[in-house]
Amino acid sequence: MDLSRAKACIARVGGTNCDLEMKVALENLGLTAEVLHMKQILKRGLSEYQLFVLPGGFSYGDYVRAGAIWGKEVHSKIKSELEAFIDEEKLVMGVCNGFQVMIEAGILPNGELVEVPKAALANNMSAKYECRWVYLRVERGGTPFTGDLETGEILKIPVGHGEGRFIPASEDFLKELIEEGCVLFRYSMPSGEAAEGRYPYNPNGSVYDIAGICNRKGNVMGMMPHPERAFFGWQLPEERNVPYGDGKRIFQGIIKYLQKY
Amino acid sequence: MVRVEVKLKKGHFDPEGDVTTKSLRDLGFPVSGVRVSKVYTVELEVNDKERAMSLAREMCRKLLANPTKDDFFIEVLAGEGGVN
Numbered sequence: 001m002d003l004s005r006a007k008a009c010i011a012r013v014g015g016t017n018c019d020l021e022m023k024v025a026l027e028n029l030g031l032t033a034e035v036l037h038m039k040q041i042l043k044r045g046l047s048e049y050q051l052f053v054l055p056g057g058f059s060y061g062d063y064v065r066a067g068a069i070w071g072k073e074v075h076s077k078i079k080s081e082l083e084a085f086i087d088e089e090k091l092v093m094g095v096c097n098g099f100q101v102m103i104e105a106g107i108l109p110n111g112e113l114v115e116v117p118k119a120a121l122a123n124n125m126s127a128k129y130e131c132r133w134v135y136l137r138v139e140r141g142g143t144p145f146t147g148d149l150e151t152g153e154i155l156k157i158p159v160g161h162g163e164g165r166f167i168p169a170s171e172d173f174l175k176e177l178i179e180e181g182c183v184l185f186r187y188s189m190p191s192g193e194a195a196e197g198r199y200p201y202n203p204n205g206s207v208y209d210i211a212g213i214c215n216r217k218g219n220v221m222g223m224m225p226h227p228e229r230a231f232f233g234w235q236l237p238e239e240r241n242v243p244y245g246d247g248k249r250i251f252q253g254i255i256k257y258l259q260k261y
Numbered sequence: 262m263v264r265v266e267v268k269l270k271k272g273h274f275d276p277e278g279d280v281t282t283k284s285l286r287d288l289g290f291p292v293s294g295v296r297v298s299k300v301y302t303v304e305l306e307v308n309d310k311e312r313a314m315s316l317a318r319e320m321c322r323k324l325l326a327n328p329t330k331d332d333f334f335i336e337v338l339a340g341e342g343g344v345n
Contacts, residue, residue, distance in 0.1 A: 065327060072324050104327070116322060120329035122269075127276030165274075169329045205274070 001050070006258045008033040008051035011041060013070055016057035016097070021228040025247070026051075028231070029255045038073065046081055050258055051091045054098030056160070056226060066121065066163040067097055071104025079113045086111060089261070091144055091254060092220045096161055099212070099222035108222045109168070109177055111215025118169040121224070125205030129162040133237060134203055134225060135195075136211050137188035140181045143218030147253025154192050155185075155246040156236075157225040159211075164204040164224040166213075174208060185212035185223055219257075227251065262338040263305060263317045267326045268298030301325060302338075313337050 008026050010019050012035050019035045026033040031051070036044070046052060059070040074082065086092060086107075094102040100121050106114035124130055133156055141150040149155075168174040177183055186209040187195040187202040195201035195209045202209045204224070212223030227247030229235055236245045269275050278295040285292040303320070305313050314337055321333040 064324060068324060068327075117327055117329065120327045122273070122330050123276045125274060125276065127280045167273075167329055 001258065001261050003030050003255065003259055004032075006031055006050045006261070007048055008053060009041065009046060009049040010035045010053040010055055011038060012036065012055070013038050013059050013073075015059045015061055016055050018057065018095070018226060018228055019055040021226075021231070022053055022055050022095070025228045025231040025251050026254070029248075029251055031255060031258065038070075038077075042077060046078070046085050049085075049090070050261060051093065051254060052082070052085060054092075054094040054101050055228075056096035056098060059097055059101060062097070062163075065100075065104065066161075067100025067102075067104045070097075071101045071106075074101065074105040074107070075113055075115070082107070083113055086215075086220055089217065089219050091257065093145065093254070094222035095226055095228065096159075096164075096224055099224055100163065102220075102222040107220060108215065109173075109182060109213055111217070111220050118173060120167045121163050122165045122167055123163050124161070124165055124203065126199060126203070129160070130164070130200075130203040131158070131160040132200060132203060133158045134211070135188045135190050135192075135201065136185040136225060137192055137194065139183045139186055140214075140218070143184065143214060143221075143253070144257040145214065145218065145221040145250055145253045146184065147249070147256045149249055149253065152192065154188060154190070155230075155249060157227055157230045157245075157247055159203050159225045160229075161204070161224055164206065166204075166206040166208075166210040166224075168207060177213060178208070180216050181218075182213050182216060183208065183210055184214045184218075184221060185210075185225070187211050263303045263313050264336040264338055265301040265303060265317055265321060265325055266298050266334045266336075267301070267321070267331050268296060268333075269330055270332050273330050310337050
C-alpha cells in the first residue's frame with residue numbers, strides 16, 4: 001500500500017515508555033504513527049492501522065508479573081480484534097515490556113491469543129536489571145521484521161530489563177519454535193557465534209540465547225532489546241557520527257512490508 | 262477469603278531468593294537457602310468453600326501464575342470475611 005496511507009498505533013497505558021521514540025523512528029521512515037492510550041483503542045478499534053506496537057516500560061507497575069496485567073487486559077478486551085488484525089497479516093510488534101505483555105496475553109509464541117501462556121520471561125539470571133548494549137544474531141532474515149537483513153547478520157542494540165529470561169513451556173516446544181523458524185534473534189558474541197548462555201553476551205540467561213521470537217508467518221514479533229533506542233547515530237555509545245544505528249534495520253523491514261501490503 | 266501463594270516451580274532459578282540467602286549469610290545467619298513467593302489474600306463474594314477453591318484455581322490459571330515457571334497453593338480461610 002501507499003505508505004502515506006499506512007498508519008501505526010503505538011499503545012500506551014500507565015507505566016509504558018519509549019512510545020515516543022517508537023513514533024519518531026517510524027515517522028522518520030515516512031510512516032504516520034499515533035500513540036493511543038488503551039482507553040482510546042477500546043473506543044476507536046484497530047481497523048485504521050496496519051501496525052500495532054506494544055512499547056517498553058513497566059505497565060501497571062509490573063504488578064503480579066512483568067506485563068501480566070496489561071497482557072490480561074489485552075486478552076480480555078481486544079482479543080478478537082487483535083486476532084483479526086493478525087489474520088489480516090498486519091504487523092504486531094512488542095518491545096521489552098511489550099514482549100512480556102505479548103507472552104502474558106498468549107499472542108506469542110503462538111500467534112493467537114491463548115488463555116494460558118506457553119512461555120515465560122523470568123527474572124534475569126544475574127539478579128540485576130541489565131541495561132547494556134548487546135549483540136543480536138539474526139536467525140531468520142527476510143521476515144516482515146527482518147526485511148533486508150540476512151540470516152547470520154549481527155546487530156548491536158541495547159537491552160534494559162530485569163525480567164527477560166525466555167523460558168519455553170517444554171523442551172519439545174522449544175524444538176518446535178526452532179524448527180518452525182520462530183526464533184528471530186539470539187544473543188551472540190561480537191564475532192557472531194551464539195552466546196550459549198555466556199554472560200554478559202546473553203544478558204539474562206535466556207534459554208537458547210533467545211532475544212526475540214515471531215509467529216510462523218513472521219507478522220507477529222516480540223523482542224527484549226530496544227531497536228528504537230538504537231535508531232539514530234547519536235543514540236549509539238560510540239561512532240556517533242554515523243546517521244543511523246542498527247535498530248533502523250528492523251524498522252526498515254516494517255516499512256518494506258507495509259509498502260507491499 | 263482465600264490465600265493464594267505463587268512460587269517458582271522446583272528447580273527454577275530464583276535470583277531474588279539467592280541474593281537474599283547471600284545477604285542473610287553475610288549477616289551471620291546459618292541460612293542454606295531462601296525461596297521467595299508471593300501471597301495474595303483474596304476477599305471473595307462467595308460463601309461456598311468448594312466454589313471459592315475453584316474460583317481461586319481459575320484466578321491462578323488466568324492471571325496470578327504463569328504455568329511455565331510458577332506453582333500455586335490455595336488455602337480457603339475461615340472466619341471473619343472468610344468462607345463459613
